[in-house]
Amino acid sequence: MRFFVYPGNHTLVELSGLQNLLTGAYVNSATVDMTVVDVNSAQVPGITWPTSFTPVQSSNGDYSATLSNSAGWIVGQWYFGKITVVTTEGLRGDWEIEMEAQRRT
DSSP, X not given: OEEEEOTTSOEEEEEOOOBOTTTOOBOOSOEEEEEEEETTSOBOTTSXXXXXXXXXXXXXXXXXXXXXXXXXXXXXXXXXXXXXXXXXXXXXXXXXXXEEEOOOO
């Protein structure tokens, strides 16, 4: 997964349709956190990491988080969002998303 971030703007990050692969059931009550790092594995300044996702009410495994507009994105730089999910049953999943900082025009 890849998307763009824009310096000076809030960024909405969504995780959609989280499911337990063993049962096929949607997971609506997991702990979902994300930390964003640069290519040198340094955390992006301006935000306290990790940031937590909130379950979307009445959805099928959807979660969202809003990253502050104070994040220290640098136009043209690549970042990596490291998402960790832990279910109430103790199952764990890890994802990484590519993020590119661009100037909004």
